[in-house]
Amino acid sequence: MARIIDGKMISTIIKDECKEKAAALKKQGREVCLAVIQVGSDPASSVYVNNKKKACAYIGINSLSYELEEKTTQEELIELIAKLNERKDVNGILVQLPLPKHIDENAVIKAIDPKKDVDGFHPQSVGALCIGQPGFVSCTPAGIIELLKRSDVDICGKRCVIIGRSNIVGKPMALLMLRENATVTIAHSKTDDLREVCKRADILIVAMGKPKFIDASYVKEGAVVIDVGIHRNENNKLCGDVEFESVSKQASAITPVPGGVGPMTIAMLMKNCVDSIELQ
Ligand code: GUN
Secondary structure, three states: OOEEOOHHHHHHHHHHHHHHHHHHHHHOOOOOEEEEEEEOOOHHHHHHHHHHHHHHHHHOOEEEEEEEOOOOOHHHHHHHHHHHHHOOOOOEEEEOOOOOOOOOHHHHHHHOOHHHOOOOOOHHHHHHHHOOOOOOOOHHHHHHHHHHHHOOOOOOOOEEEEEOOOOOOHHHHHHHHHHOOOEEEEEOOOOOOHHHHHHOOOEEEEOOOOOOOEOHHHOOOOOEEEEOOOEEOOOOOEEOOEOHHHHHHHOOEEOOOOOOOHHHHHHHHHHHHHHHHHHO
16 A cells, blocks of 8 residues: 655645744735736636735735636736736736636736746746746646655656646646656656556656546556546535555555645745745
8 A cells, every 4th residue: 555645734834944034024014915906707716826925824925815807808818917016015916827718827927027937827936947047936836846855766767758738737847757767758648658668657747637547557567646637526515637546556646636636735835935035
């Protein structure tokens, strides 16, 4: 039976480290402030945004909340971002995705000052990651690196397979694992013989968005399995992209859903917010 990598516990440790750092900054008269923008009222986005605001309150970070109407124009949104870019009292700017269809996400992300890009989505942040320069890193992949390191999983020299090539998870994850000297393969929906590719992995990171797709037949004995998926199953219970019951018998360590990768994303957002003050 695999060791469970406890994301809830590790995320709490990181949040408490952030809390200490925020308190030390406050003593020097420097307060951290995150601006959170949501356009429209997608229920899932509202849950995420509320969790981010709650985490800010826990850590002692000020948060500004902008709940804009669905019909907000791209120009109005970019105008708000420009104002927040200028404000000295705002350290981080986060625009919750997805945005309504009439708004070009890339144009909006590009409008954020890279020094305040706590989501790490700006092309400058992504480019900096690619060439090993300092900058914000997308929170979910950064959180997975913390999970592995704080669980004493050896990354250097290991074969890592990532399933998924999104801008938010798969691509930055590959760059981060490469930075840790893993041998990295990115697989995706068009990969031939996905099972055989996955079976070679010492560390398998699954971000494919298909409930319980990865069963034990995809996993090498003793591999470390990280499940980025989050879905509701037929009984309305949360599950990941990995079939936990069978894979946990094959793997040496595994993240559960819930309580694995999920809580790490917000913890790393908080870390980016506290660290942002040093960039500014
Ligand atoms: N939508 C889903 N995940 C994220 C995230 O990490 N950041 C933002 N801004 N929107 C999201």
